[in-house]
Amino acid sequence: MSTRLRRGQAPTRRMAHIWDASRCIACGACVMACTQANAPEMMFREEKGWKSLASNIRRIDSVSPHGRPELLLVQCQHCENAPCISTCPFGATYYDTDGRVRLDPARCAGCSYCVTSCPYNVRWLHPDNKLPKKCMGDGCIDLTDSGQHPACVQACPAMARDYGDLNDPSSSVSVTLRTKRSRRLLEATGSEPKFFVVEGSR
Amino acid sequence: MTPADLHYQVDVAHWGWSIAWFLWFVGIAGMGSVAYYFVRRAPLAYVIFGSLAIGLLLVVSHLGRWWNLPRVLWIMVINLDFNFNSWMLIGIMMLSVHLFMTLFIVIAHLPFLTNRFGWLGWTKALNASNLYLVLYAALGAGATVYSGFLITQAAGVPLWNTSLIPVLWVISGSVAAIAVLELLYVFGLVDARVSSFGVRLGMGLDVLKLLAVLGFLHVALSFGSAGARFGAELMTSGEYALMTWGGVIGIGILIPLAIGAYTIFVGKSKPLLLVSSVAALAGVFFLRAAVLLAGVWEPLVL
Numbered sequence: 100m101s102t103r104l105r106r107g108q109a110p111t112r113r114m115a116h117i118w119d120a121s122r123c124i125a126c127g128a129c130v131m132a133c134t135q136a137n138a139p140e141m142m143f144r145e146e147k148g149w150k151s152l153a154s155n156i157r158r159i160d161s162v163s164p165h166g167r168p169e170l171l172l173v174q175c176q177h178c179e180n181a182p183c184i185s186t187c188p189f190g191a192t193y194y195d196t197d198g199r200v201r202l203d204p205a206r207c208a209g210c211s212y213c214v215t216s217c218p219y220n221v222r223w224l225h226p227d228n229k230l231p232k233k234c235m236g237d238g239c240i241d242l243t244d245s246g247q248h249p250a251c252v253q254a255c256p257a258m259a260r261d262y263g264d265l266n267d268p269s270s271s272v273s274v275t276l277r278t279k280r281s282r283r284l285l286e287a288t289g290s291e292p293k294f295f296v297v298e299g300s301r
Numbered sequence: 302m303t304p305a306d307l308h309y310q311v312d313v314a315h316w317g318w319s320i321a322w323f324l325w326f327v328g329i330a331g332m333g334s335v336a337y338y339f340v341r342r343a344p345l346a347y348v349i350f351g352s353l354a355i356g357l358l359l360v361v362s363h364l365g366r367w368w369n370l371p372r373v374l375w376i377m378v379i380n381l382d383f384n385f386n387s388w389m390l391i392g393i394m395m396l397s398v399h400l401f402m403t404l405f406i407v408i409a410h411l412p413f414l415t416n417r418f419g420w421l422g423w424t425k426a427l428n429a430s431n432l433y434l435v436l437y438a439a440l441g442a443g444a445t446v447y448s449g450f451l452i453t454q455a456a457g458v459p460l461w462n463t464s465l466i467p468v469l470w471v472i473s474g475s476v477a478a479i480a481v482l483e484l485l486y487v488f489g490l491v492d493a494r495v496s497s498f499g500v501r502l503g504m505g506l507d508v509l510k511l512l513a514v515l516g517f518l519h520v521a522l523s524f525g526s527a528g529a530r531f532g533a534e535l536m537t538s539g540e541y542a543l544m545t546w547g548g549v550i551g552i553g554i555l556i557p558l559a560i561g562a563y564t565i566f567v568g569k570s571k572p573l574l575l576v577s578s579v580a581a582l583a584g585v586f587f588l589r590a591a592v593l594l595a596g597v598w599e600p601l602v603l
Binding site for chain 2: 146147148149159160161162169171173182185186187188189190191205206207208209210211212214215216217218219220222223224228229230284285288290
């Protein structure tokens with residue numbers, strides 16, 4: 100079970116998410132599964148700022164310059180240089196020993212600094228408890244602590260999602276990143292995200 | 302063209318009007334403390350104290366989980382775990398110390414307190430100490446700078462990620478401090494001598510503020526990322542254009558400049574000074590509100 104990383108301590112694992120855009124069929128199962136696992140009380144409620152289902156995965160539909168419909172699914176990137184951890188005045192946002200960015204509700208006063216600090220706009224304020232929710236929620240933490248994949252990975256019918264340890268060269272995410280073309284979002288921010296968008300074969 | 306993935310920070314993070322008022326009060330109190338070093342008048346100390354108290358109340362009331370704050374502070378203290386990378390933590394500490402330093406100055410100006418409670422006499426010594434007042438002015442300037450870096454550090458909003466904001470906040474905070482002095486003069490709370498150095502200095506600061514505002518917008522529009530550019534467009538030709546051109550520049554800069562010129566060439570008129578100082582204070586508020594409300598995230602595309 101992962102615990103809070105102490106100052107100066109290095110994470111034992113570097114858990115990362117992969118989303119394979121070339122496989123995704125845009126069914127939205129991951130978005131729904133995320134809400135069901137992490138905030139079931141929000142299943143039929145909207146995140147007003149995003150104008151979409153309150154989920155730790157944000158869906159972005161757009162049209163390419165050539166007129167082709169495009170989809171991007173984003174979630175907490177579990178950045179290795181996370182701006183939300185730098186800015187949180189109370190230490191509520193922290194790294195765990197798996198290298199994931201986590202939230203300690205006991206230390207959160209609801210200032211929203213982490214929300215404005217996230218370059219990916221993937222935190223949302225829960226309307227009831229005012230916590231800045233994000234991937235991974237309690238439901239997915241429980242799943243991964245028991246050795247399972249997060250809800251989005253389990254729900255994806257197209258095998259477009261994966262989750263694993265970047266430090267382990269034999270993990271499925273490491274193999275995918277070695278064999279397929281991928282990129283990270285907004286790298287110029289220097290946040291060192293651990294969310295990879297796979298674009299297809301090399 | 303509006304990007305597909307466009308989200309206003311105010312809709313998601315809710316940093317809206319209450320934060321704009323907070324930044325305004327911090328600007329008045331911060332640069333007001335610098336002005337206090339020079340003028341040392343009781344009414345200014347009262348204004349600074351009131352501004353700080355209201356500003357801090359606003360920021361606490363804005364917390365979504367304010368009721369959890371005592372527990373949060375307790376956990377931080379017992380673990381001796383303070384995130385000094387966070388401008389918000391640094392700033393709140395600075396403002397709290399600033400509030401107490403101002404309280405001592407206010408007490409020193411209340412003879413009915415210092416006479417009745419002799420042990421409060423040390424506040425008069427503090428208020429007479431140049432060292433204390435230099436520290437006080439430095440803390441005030443620091444608090445104003447903090448209020449700029451507070452939003453500069455928010456990496457999600459590219460419009461804010463510029464060192465021009467703290468500079469802009471210091472210049473506009475100075476404008477606000479001079480406007481407060483002018484208002485105090487208009488209401489007969491300070492003498493003409495205190496107010497006299499304000500007109501030319503205020504005009505100079507207005508010109509600097511105009512340059513800084515235009516520079517801020519120019520840099521975002523010309524060299525900023527898509528999010529910074531869209532935010533600047535909201536301020537120049539979009540939803541907040543009226544607030545920028547009418548409020549920040551028209552009311553906040555041009556009216557005080559025109560009245561300042563009239564005062565220099567024709568003479569001081571209290572009604573006009575009243576209009577000028579209220580306009581300057583309103584402009585300082587509009588500046589903070591427009592910059593805050595125009596904040597959007599960098600649009601993400603595949």
